[in-house]
Amino acid sequence: MHRTWVSCAASLVFLTASAAAVESSLDQNIDALVFAKAQGHKMTPADDAEFLRRVWLDFEGGIPTADEARAFLADPAADKRAKLIDKLIAAPRFAERMAEAFNVMLMERRGDNDAWKAWLVDAFRSNKPWDAMVREMLAPDFLNEKQRGAGYFITRRLEKVGQQDTDYPGLTRDVGRMFMGIDLQCCQCHRHLSVSEYKQIDFSGLFAVYQNLKLQSADEKHKTPWVSEGVINAKYEFASVLTSKKAQTAPRVPFGEEVMIPALTADEAWLVKPDRKTKEVGQPKFSPLHEIAQRLPAPENPLFAKNIANRVWFLFMGQGIVEPLDLHHSDNPPANPALLDLLAQELTAHHFDLRWLIRELAHTQTYQRSSTAAGTHQRHLTAEQQLRAFLGATGERERLEKNTKPDVKVDAAKYSLADFQKAFAAALANPAKEPELAANPSLRSALFLRNSDYVHWALMPRPGNLIERLAAQSDPAEDLYLSTLTRLPSTEEKARLKSWLAAHASNKAQALSDFAWALLSSTEFFVNH
């Protein structure tokens, strides 16, 4: 089986292996821990078709064509799964799919932003280590064209909504949630009432940093909205609403040590002094933002590694080892503590290399088990996966990509890809600011699948699409099932299609379209199983 370090120089191989201090590979160690926990429950491996569909949805974000599926299923090579994993990870689409998944996770559907998306894609394409990514998000260099997209994490959250105050507490909370897996919301006003280790000082130490920011609009120098920092020369004071007891803290990573506030006179405090005449907002010498960005994403902060290991596990296994993903604490222990420890340690030892971790996970038997096994999670596809799979199946993606200027009067040019993206997200995605742990089916999504013109349009016969292709075949069952469900039909399913076509013989294309609709609206299609 391929390992990242195989391609490295021999000495490095030795170093890495000894540093990690494990004799077997990570994927084997993961499986050993999962099996130990399962206590003898048998883990049935997924068959090739199920594996193929899963790995495509996870790595590519869509499903393979019938031809690609046929080729994989027919391939007799023993290592074809490992080869497919490598191929999908090496493909340009992998970075885009990761960017989509992390955009939904980190921004929770607060809206789209091109610079942010480009930064995410670029980060995954160059396999930027997670700690470096987080540093760029936490203290963005807004003057650096390559980094400023990362600033959207902060700037979007500081935008004013209606009459409400700038949501500094919300930003503080999300830094804890997204990068350390802790939701400190309740600690804004007092110690957490049900989580003993979440203290008000943990919220306040971060809040001290973020309430010091000011959102600035894009200008000549800054091409995107950006944030300026004020001078902090004293500890931040807070009081519990329960006890009215006052306390203070310097900027501080939760559970960490306080950052020393340098003793600077008012004159010394500025690196660049604010100036009203030139509209210079100023730049302080002491930047708590940068201090936190150095200290939070670091091997010394154990929750940093655990959080991302857990989040990646969730993305690929469908369930977090700790759930909710943002409630790591001692009364909510991991389902498998040894497993989370192992992942966090190994990820740290591999310098937060997410691509490496993802490849290891995909190689595990745990990832490659059958969804019919007890306790296996069936994941609803995200709106993005569902759209990509739907357009892949119906064979309409290329046409939509070309239709940049839709024309409602011409059937083939009726919609653009953007129209579909908007419609699918509106019908299938969760509402904004909700952690997308599970996309819940809703009345809205059911009505959309059943009655919308988007779904109907894609299932009309048109040159080069699924329905037209099937209509030309005397026995379309195999193509239909491979194109939609990425598996071969059973004998019974072939017979059902045959009798369906016979019963609706007057209009074969319509009969095929209806049958394909049923497949594409079925649970088997819109869960990753």
Added chain:
Amino acid sequence: MNPLCTPGDHHLSRRAFLGGGLSLLASPVLAEAMRQKDKQVLFVWLDGGLSQLESWDPKPNTEFGGPFRSIKTSVPGVQFCELMPKLAKQMHKLCVVRSMCTKDNAHSSGVDRIQRGDPKNRGVPYPHFGAGVAKLLGPGASGLPPYVWIKPGSGGFRAEDAGFLGPKYGSLAFGDGKPPENLLRHPDISAEQDAARNELRQMLDQRFAAKREKRVVEANASVFDMAEKLMARADIFDTSRLPERDRDRYGRHDLGLHMLVARQMLEAGVRFVKVTSYGWDTHGDNFNAHATMVPKFDQAFSAMLEDLEASGLLKTTLVICLSEFGRTPRINGHVGRDHWPEAWSIAMAGHGVRHGTLVGETNDKGTAVKSQPYDIGSMFHTWYRALGIDPLKTEFDNAGQPLPIAHDEMIPIKEALA
């Protein structure tokens, strides 16, 4: 996030307070018994703030009384503003609370606080009353969406109304009384074709579920079923088939039409129907505005009460009419009235409330409540009680955290309950 945690909040955790009684509450038998009853709710929201002085609590011939007279109602001793002659004849069906005293005098926060029952800050957004009822009573035998909202303007699915209960309990809003997007069968697909392919989909799901955990398939089946039920009752949105006589009785204006659509929804078995009328924020020209708007409300709301009584639905339907606050007794320089949460009125009727009752009173000028004042939390207690739900024994479950369904330091208005 709301930073308005006040000292004293959360001193007692709910769980500690209720001790070991929790397991009883979760009893599926009890839950089922509650669901089986066909109680419904009509919630009429006059957005911006109806003037209590030009409606339920007139003060003619006083400093702030304004130009209108008051008239007798069907209950001796109770008088309404002359702009509500039709409702005056139905006071014997109503329960009017004149002693509302709430906290918020801004629309942006007031609308939300009143509809969420202004509970103590728990760090999570509370559900609107409709979402709470949807959660606690379910969709009922009709299988239709349990919380619908008929309003002018745009429609859609409003997950935020459900707060921590989750999007499932959000409102389904019908903008201008029109059906939600994609409700109707695609024009190019025949009814037989639609039914046949949907049956096929169900068959495929059964096959898929046979080998796996059923939860996911069941969740999908439930939303497709609800979609099916709603599609089958698309007629309740069809205003073109409404009898001309009813159109006249309810009034040929937005509120009249929307109230009529609401009646069809209640008749079809929707659990909770909210009707919103906008434009009540009369900072300027208050009296002309109320002279135009109150009679429309009088007409539509009284026609609704008549019809609900005639069909027997009033026996099982709790009817509530309110705004986010009342209006200032003092008349401003623009001959308007501003926001006044200090002393205003709410009207109720139907199931669980005491008919022909007046609760509380304001002082002579209408500037303050003279009797025991009631905050919105008390109304939530009253409404849940009227629906047969005991707020002391029923709680919401916020991901494992038990939370009270109504403000836990307030009590129901006993004299308003049947």
